[in-house]
């Protein structure tokens with residue numbers, strides 16, 4: 200007989216059991232469900248709703264069930280629908296009818312909301328640590344490449360040279376925003392819904408704060424209807440995870456480009472690439488591609504959850520059972536990606552000479568020629584036009600700016616002097632961007648110091 204079978208006259212259709220059961224996926228919540236039940240049963244005893252003796256029997260029973268589930272010895276069934284009722288059933292099998300006192304003053308509606316929050320709390324801590332590891336790997340590449348110059352791009356056309364360290368630090372700051380967002384969302388996850396009952400609260404004299412304290416929550420959800428209906432914290436997580444995925448995916452795209460023969464800027468370590476079944480020469484950046492590809496499923500889960508919630512009246516609706524798979528999959532997808540990312544970044548070989556050649560054989564110092572003319576009092580718009588002519592002429596002659604003789608320069612503008620050659624070298628161009636946040640070496644060093652302060656805080 201079902202735990203809720205009292206008012207039914209027929210067994211459930213087998214397909215209904217299969218269709219409505221969540222045990223297949225919500226067994227991931229087992230540990231949290233038991234953690235919550237232990238706090239609940241302690242509270243029931245403290246508030247003299249059940250006896251201390253009964254509470255002890257139930258607590259021991261729960262520990263025994265936890266061990267069995269962990270060891271894979273517990274039978275979790277679709278007939279018992281979800282992890283909550285499976286555990287309650289296992290408990291009753293373990294300790295007898297007294298196990299049936301556990302659910303006093305509680306509903307699966309507040310119970311599942313609690314489990315989701317406990318799970319996500321742990322996931323946020325774990326993911327933040329992994330993000331930190333990725334940041335550290337990027338930071339290390341930055342500190343080792345403070346003299347490595349590569350083309351910076353806009354429209355994927357060479358624009359102005361930048362330090363490779365600067366490029367790495369851009370991602371460090373992106374991931375910092377992700378970390379900040381996860382930390383901020385933690386506050387909203389860390390509120391206890393337990394005690395909301397099915398929707399309206401409970402008639403038992405429970406102590407919601409005591410439960411919340413035992414479980415290290417910052418406080419309790421203020422409104423019982425909201426407590427059981429709220430899945431904002433899931434949406435918020437999926438949204439934050441989507442941004443993490445955007446950042447990972449953009450970096451992946453760059454790694455894929457950079458490791459092509461056309462760019463040839465980096466070589467990913469053999470341990471993080473795969474081969475081809477047909478073409479013996481191939482070394483493919485599969486990890487970077489797959490991390491880029493898995494972004495789609497994370498966005499999908501976000502849209503799925505938003506759509507599931509949109510038409511739901513208060514309070515709990517079975518639709519909300521759909522909150523789980525997307526959240527679990529997102530956590531696991533990110534964990535998988537981040538675990539590979541830190542070592543992949545750390546071990547990649549930076550082809551400094553190729554990067555430098557790409558800057559030297561290029562017109563990405565054109566802005567600096569224009570800026571030089573502005574220094575000689577030409578309005579920037581006129582300087583821009585002059586340099587446009589110079590570049591066009593160089594392209595026609597198959598030359599770069601630094602190949603021009605001083606006479607050739609002076610044909611375009613008589614104010615150009617020999618010091619122009621010092622201004623146009625890649626190093627000079629980089630170091631000229633000596634503005635806060637710019638790519639000049641000392642400015643990138645400042646960014647590194649800023650990042651170090653962030654790391655030491657977290």
Ligand code: ARG
Pocket residue numbers: 221225281282283307308311515517519520521
């Ligand atoms: N398995 C359900 C879920 O994940 C648990 C809550 C069910 N509550 C109910 N009244 N049917 O949402």
